Amino acid sequence: MPLLDKLRAIVGPAHVLAGTELSPYVIEGRTPEAAVRPGSVDEVAAVIAQAAEAGVPVVPWGGGSAVGVGVPPARAGLVLLLTRLSALVEHEPGDLTATAQAGVTVAALQAALRARGQWLSLDPPDAARATLGGVLAANASGPRRHLYGTARDLLIGVTVVTADGAVVHGGGKVVKNVAGYDLPKLFIGSYGTLGVIVEATVKLRPVPDEERLVAVRFERLEDAGAAVRALLASDLIPNAVDLMDAPAGAALGLPPAPATLAVGFDGLGEQVDWQVAALASVVAPCGGAKPAPLPPALWERLAAAARDAFDAPAAMMTLSVLPGVVADTMEQGAEAARQRGLASAWCAHAGVGHVTATLRAEGERQDAAPIAAVLEDWRAAAHAGGGHASVTWAPLPVKSALPVWDDAGAAGRLMQRIKAQLDPNNVLNPGRFVGGI
Amino acid sequence: MAHATSETPAPLTLHGLSVEGVNQCVHCGLCLASCPTFSELGTEMDSPRGRIVLIRSLAEGRIGLSDSTVQHLSLCLDCRACETVCPAGVPYGRLIEAAKAEIERQRPGGPVRRAFRWINFDLLLRHPRMLRLAAAGLRLYQASGLQALVRTSGLIRALPGTLPAWEALLPPLPAAGRAPLPALTPAAGARRGRVAMLTGCVQSVVFGAHNRATARVLARNGWDVVAPAGQGCCGALNAHGGDHARALEMARRTIEAFEGERVAAIVVNTSGCGAHMKAYGTLLAEDPAWAERARRFAATVRDVAEFLAGAALRGPLQPVPMTVTYHDPCHVVHGQKIRTAPRALLAQIPGLRVVDLPESDWCCGSAGIYNLTQPEMAGRLLRRKVRHVLGTGASAVVTANPGCILQIQQGLHEAGSPVRVLHIVEILDRAYSSEGGCAPLPNLPPPSAAAKPPLERGNSNA
Amino acid sequence: MATLTAGRKPVLRRELEALVGADGVLSEPDELLVYESDGLTLFRALADFIVFPTSVEQVSAVVRLANREAIPFVARGAGTGLAGGCLPAEGGLVISLMRMNRVLEVDYDNQIAVVEPGLVNLHLSQAVGPRGFYYAPDPSSQQACTIGGNIATNSGGPHTLKYGVTVNHVLGLEVVLPDGEIVWLGGRTRDALGYDLAGVFVGSEGTFGIATKIVVRILRKPQAVKTVLAVFDRIEQASAAVSAIIARGLVPAAVEMIDQLTIQAVEDAFGCGYPRDAAAALLIELDGLAVAMETQAERIVAACRDAGAREVRTAASEAERQLLWKGRKSAFGAYGRVSPAYMVMDGVIPRTKLPYVLGRVNEIVAAHGLRVGNVFHAGDGNLHPNILYDPRKPGEEARVVDAGAQIMKVCAEVGGSISGEHGIGLEKADFMPFIFTAADLAFMQRLKDAFNPRGLCNPGKVFPTRKSCVETGPVAYRPHAIETQGLAQRF
Incomplete structure (x- = not known):
């Protein structure tokens, strides 16, 4: 029996897409052989087992918001859509934990949790589209990671379907757990290369009494960088410290300024009031203007400020650097682009050294060489800042002009060994990840 | 947890001395980082928990007393820092003393070592007259220039065994003829009561000034101070050195010497003696004739700082304008759990600034005669102590034990530092002297310009 | 081999x-x-x-x-x-x-420290303390345990309720792999490149290699700390208070429970100020901004009183606070005063199952003719029943082991875990099937x-x-x- 027929037998004919139905699932110009929408964990397992047997690669797909990340695949294979697995399986407020299926969107999950006074303290961009499983697989995060961390600080249990179609659990449903290896950490940020996340258990927090976002304008980026350092050394406990250059600030509709620092606070009302007032005296010596309130709607747009700066981006890169050098990195990066005649936009979760940059496409025909050269400069800047940088989006010619992922060195070989152990036949999202995994 | 699985476990002993206390150890390891030797070496046989395993294994017959075991048990300072942090209340000091006694029993050593021990424990410590005689001889050695010759000529390196370390630590002995403490120092001002003082063995010879200062300070605080005749060594050095039998004998003699006095307290200004005398009750618990007497005696023993801190110091106190730091002698802070009293006293002295000493409650390496028997480790701990002292910027270290004073002062000399080491009674005594802080520092030799040999020399053949 | x-x-x-x-x-x-x-x-x-x-x-x-x-x-x-x-x-x-116990580097601007594995946990906090920083994971053995050991077991501690466990504070590791190769996993920045190998290494109990350098986050000391002691006449009241605190939207830095037997042992040891006649006490710590600290403390006090606390007081001084914590952190060792031996259990349950599971623990231990002391991280649901016994009495050790296994089964049945912070090691290897399937274990292998x-x-x-x-x-x-x-x- 051909693979498609087998898949139809597993999930029902309506949930196997082929032909023109596949147009939304084209990956970097390659059309998959089919897309399949399983309705249960068992169906996911059966689908992967069949694909593995047929030697067809499987590309897990949540909301599709990060599908452009990584090396273009040699073969798009079978797209595994997880959107039907969208149940909130369990939420016990007294335990401050919840278990949900991978296909639930972040927005839907948060709405259900908030209705009971709690939330998952993870705020990646595109919450309406991004799914829980996808956010975990891509290790996506947002501004509040400054205080609450990333998926590795919140994910306590995970269920995956492995490359041979087995259902495997790691972690558990309790907030503290050292039994067995920490499989949740293994799957976070693994881009579906080791297993397909089908269910996750996360730690929750009570919704704070109050939350406020304020903006501080600076005449120079380096002054804003000094303000970030002063803020980190102060007694204040912000939940977000985001730094934007002029184009990124403009994308959010902020008043024009060479640099804007968006700072968030949450907690009891008096705590928020006191901190906003204290912030003024922390940033003023560094040349910061008086903090001005920002509309709450801006929260969810902060992380994508650089991406949204240009209608036609030429490339995007994420840099991970030491917090102390974020402003310098942004300044050097923008200068490197200018020297090659290109405009760029920069934003950063500055307190944790997570920097996002976008290059603007100039004109219709885009030469890949100068773009790749700028990206190489940016990568060098990240290395100088103690970190690393990877291309998160770029047209195919650019992606073929420089390594998409940074070099993981000796650790990369260990990653390859892990991949070889856990997915020996290269079934799961092959060839797209760090080190050729 | 115990290893024994027999139905009626016999009490664990080492040649009659109970080490049943090993069963209180639950092997949690919280003591490890507080142990100076473990901290230096990182080897668990040189930690309290590891030594307890060795002692238990010896008592159970699981191991014999090998060279290795002897070495690890001997390296224990008996500083009892582990007792302070032990949540299970393991009586570590008693265990290690039993182990050291066992080592002495099984391994008395060669004739030279035995002779040496005999001179120390049998001759000098038991016979105050002999000790004074020996001191006179040493004074002659110092005064005649022979000491300088030995130190500068390199002859010191030829001395056998641990003798070089002995030599280096030799304090400048005060000239003979200084009056010993009078039998009674009457109270000044309104009389509070009567206390007795232990004048000590080595203490009275080397640090007579401390005794006189102690008596003056007590008197200024309204106490008649008696120094009972017939007292000698309390036996602490014997006990720590594994000479259990002699320690018992000296304890009985000390009790006898003080029993007749009707005093509010027996005040001690040497920490090893104070801690040891407070433990007479346990030491003599097996002796029906002495158990009760020992308990009563022990209950009246007080460290001098502990005793004085019981009430506010009587004024007037003159300013002592200097910066000092306080080093906790092991047998004050760990042996007697006295931590706040000395600091509370120093805080009452006008003009005196007291800065914290990092690891203030760590052993300086003196530890009775440890600096003589284990000069290498003693040297490491001393250098660590000196580094911390110099880091404070203080001009003097205040402490409360002659061993610490000698050791730290010697370490500071070697480091070329002018920082002085004072007994707490000395600084109190200065505050009571009419000149206050302007009085000359009592009983302090000038830092010797003659280069002393580095402390660790001579240890390889020790 | x-x-x-x-x-x-x-x-x-x-x-x-x-x-x-x-x-x-x-x-x-x-x-x-x-x-x-x-x-x-x-x-x-x-x-x-x-x-x-x-x-x-x-x-x-x-x-x-x-x-x-x-x-x-x-x-x-x-x-x-x-x-x-x-x-x-x-x-x-x-x-x-x-002998590899140095603090190699402290970068206060970026709030990280690079240390060697043999460094004692507490010594790191002491090293960075003068500059207003500390290392958050605080296992009860922190005065002696090493950061390398903490890496192996992914150690927790009382304050993990708010600040997370060891892995949440580790950014990078230099590791000697089991074949001798030296590699860096993670680094100094927050996000790893590729798989989170540092995250996977932490808690692997020494089976993935040997960490030789560790990059950890250091945190600013909070502006204010408030420690509340709530005393209960019945242990169920204390359990209920834990849920009540969470239900009021509060996440304290720590919520620790200590029962009567344990209170008496630590009072014998250090005289820490716990009332000896209490059935249970909760040690609750709030930290953070000075502003509104009182408001939060009032919420805690109210939650405890509503749950039936007979006395609720806050530590009046830093010395009193330290003493209360000393009692808590010395509890395991203090059992040495009431019993020649004990076995520490380490299980985790959903917080809401606390009253049920504590009841079951007491039943199981009583049925084995043994005594149990409880001292644990109630806010995390991380239980530490300590079964007391005398190894010299024939048969007792075997009963302890059996009771322990039954307690682990109860933890597993209510959706919990067989270890919250001590690790599996040799002790619990055979309990792994309580919570993991053959497929799970095969994947881990x-x-x-x-x-x-x-x-x-x-x-x-x-x-x-x-x-x-x-x-x-x-x-x-x-x-x-x-x-x-x-x-x-x-x-």
């Missing part, structure tokens, strides 16, 4: 001495004996050598030598672990990291094979037991009581 013959040992000793120096190798029988257990004396195993490297190069060289000889090796820190995780279960080398393909690095841990014919060292190994009774087995 090769058995070390008597003739081979002196040769190997000389080779090891050439690598780490003569004073860096132990092989005397009495010395090996001292290393036969960690903080859990239920298990004992003798090494052939204890080796003390002082650099990553030495660790790597020793590991390569072990590979050449095909002898097993295991890293050891302070040996305060409570699951037998650092025991040389199959003999071979114990690699002690106690494959992950282990990627790091440790020859299985030489800390064999016999984490996974359920298998038989082996390897002998231990020259000092005769005495089977434990529970082994002779067939209750547990060594391999």
Whole structure:
């Protein structure tokens, strides 16, 4: 029996897409052989087992918001859509934990949790589209990671379907757990290369009494960088410290300024009031203007400020650097682009050294060489800042002009060994990840 | 947890001395980082928990007393820092003393070592007259220039065994003829009561000034101070050195010497003696004739700082304008759990600034005669102590034990530092002297310009 | 696996001495004996050598030598672990990291420190304290345990309720892999490139290699701290108060419970100020901004009073606060005053199951004719029932082991875990099937094979037991009581 027929037998004919139905699932110009929408964990397992047997690669797909990340695949294979697995399986407020299926969107999950006074303290961009499983697989995060961390600080249990179609659990449903290896950490940020996340258990927090976002304008980026350092050394406990250059600030509709620092606070009302007032005296010596309130709607747009700066981006890169050098990195990066005649936009979760940059496409025909050269400069800047940088989006010619992922060195070989152990036949999202995994 | 699985476990002993206390150890390891030797070496046989395993294994017959075991048990300072942090209340000091006694029993050593021990424990410590005689001889050695010759000529390196370390630590002995403490120092001002003082063995010879200062300070605080005749060594050095039998004998003699006095307290200004005398009750618990007497005696023993801190110091106190730091002698802070009293006293002295000493409650390496028997480790701990002292910027270290004073002062000399080491009674005594802080520092030799040999020399053949 | 013959040992000793120096190798029988257990004396195993490297190069060289000889090796820190995780279960080398104990670098601007694995946990906080920083994970043994050991077990501590466990504070690791290769996992920045190998390494109980440098986050000390002691006449009231606090939208830094038996032991030890007649007490700590600290404390006090607390008070001074914490953190050792031995259990349950599970624990222990003391991280649902017994009484140890297994089963049944912070080690390897399927364990085994393909690095841990014919060292190994009774087995 051909693979498609087998898949139809597993999930029902309506949930196997082929032909023109596949147009939304084209990956970097390659059309998959089919897309399949399983309705249960068992169906996911059966689908992967069949694909593995047929030697067809499987590309897990949540909301599709990060599908452009990584090396273009040699073969798009079978797209595994997880959107039907969208149940909130369990939420016990007294335990401050919840278990949900991978296909639930972040927005839907948060709405259900908030209705009971709690939330998952993870705020990646595109919450309406991004799914829980996808956010975990891509290790996506947002501004509040400054205080609450990333998926590795919140994910306590995970269920995956492995490359041979087995259902495997790691972690558990309790907030503290050292039994067995920490499989949740293994799957976070693994881009579906080791297993397909089908269910996750996360730690929750009570919704704070109050939350406020304020903006501080600076005449120079380096002054804003000094303000970030002063803020980190102060007694204040912000939940977000985001730094934007002029184009990124403009994308959010902020008043024009060479640099804007968006700072968030949450907690009891008096705590928020006191901190906003204290912030003024922390940033003023560094040349910061008086903090001005920002509309709450801006929260969810902060992380994508650089991406949204240009209608036609030429490339995007994420840099991970030491917090102390974020402003310098942004300044050097923008200068490197200018020297090659290109405009760029920069934003950063500055307190944790997570920097996002976008290059603007100039004109219709885009030469890949100068773009790749700028990206190489940016990568060098990240290395100088103690970190690393990877291309998160770029047209195919650019992606073929420089390594998409940074070099993981000796650790990369260990990653390859892990991949070889856990997915020996290269079934799961092959060839797209760090080190050729 | 115990290893024994027999139905009626016999009490664990080492040649009659109970080490049943090993069963209180639950092997949690919280003591490890507080142990100076473990901290230096990182080897668990040189930690309290590891030594307890060795002692238990010896008592159970699981191991014999090998060279290795002897070495690890001997390296224990008996500083009892582990007792302070032990949540299970393991009586570590008693265990290690039993182990050291066992080592002495099984391994008395060669004739030279035995002779040496005999001179120390049998001759000098038991016979105050002999000790004074020996001191006179040493004074002659110092005064005649022979000491300088030995130190500068390199002859010191030829001395056998641990003798070089002995030599280096030799304090400048005060000239003979200084009056010993009078039998009674009457109270000044309104009389509070009567206390007795232990004048000590080595203490009275080397640090007579401390005794006189102690008596003056007590008197200024309204106490008649008696120094009972017939007292000698309390036996602490014997006990720590594994000479259990002699320690018992000296304890009985000390009790006898003080029993007749009707005093509010027996005040001690040497920490090893104070801690040891407070433990007479346990030491003599097996002796029906002495158990009760020992308990009563022990209950009246007080460290001098502990005793004085019981009430506010009587004024007037003159300013002592200097910066000092306080080093906790092991047998004050760990042996007697006295931590706040000395600091509370120093805080009452006008003009005196007291800065914290990092690891203030760590052993300086003196530890009775440890600096003589284990000069290498003693040297490491001393250098660590000196580094911390110099880091404070203080001009003097205040402490409360002659061993610490000698050791730290010697370490500071070697480091070329002018920082002085004072007994707490000395600084109190200065505050009571009419000149206050302007009085000359009592009983302090000038830092010797003659280069002393580095402390660790001579240890390889020790 | 090769058995070390008597003739081979002196040769190997000389080779090891050439690598780490003569004073860096132990092989005397009495010395090996001292290393036969960690903080859990239920298990004992003798090494052939204890080796003390002082650099990553030495660790790597020793590991390569072990590979050449095909002898097993295991890293050891302070040996305060409570699951037998650092025991040389199959003999071979114990690699002690106690001579690699430096703080190599502190970067206050970026709030990270680079340390060696043998550094005592508390010493890091002491090192950065003068600049207003501290290292957050605070296992109760923090005065002695090492950061390398914390990495192995992913240690927690009272303040993990708010600040997370060790892995949440580790950014990067220099690791000697089981074949001797030196690699960096993660780094100094927050986000890893590729798989989160540092995250996976933490908590792998020494089976993935040996960490030789550790990049950790250091945190600013909070502006204010408030410690509340709530005293209850019934233990169920204390359990209910934990849920009530959470329900009021509060996440304190720590919520610790301590029961009567434990209170009396720590009061005997240090006189910390817990009321001896209380059935249970909650030690609750709030930290953060000074502003509104009172408001939060009032919420806590109200929640405790509503749950039936007979007394609620806040520590009046830093000294009183330290004393209360000293009592809490010394509790395990203090059991030495009321019992010649005890076995610490470490299970986790959903917070809401606390009253039920505590009741079951008491029933199980009573049914075995034993006593239990409870002191645990109530806010996390991380239980520590401590079963007291006298190993010299025939049969008691076996009853303890059986009661412990039943308690673990209860934890598993309510959706919990068999270890919250102590690790699986030797102790709980056979309990793994309580919470993991064969497929789960097979997947973990494959992950282990990627790091440790020859299985030489800390064999016999984490996974359920298998038989082996390897002998231990020259000092005769005495089977434990529970082994002779067939209750547990060594391999």
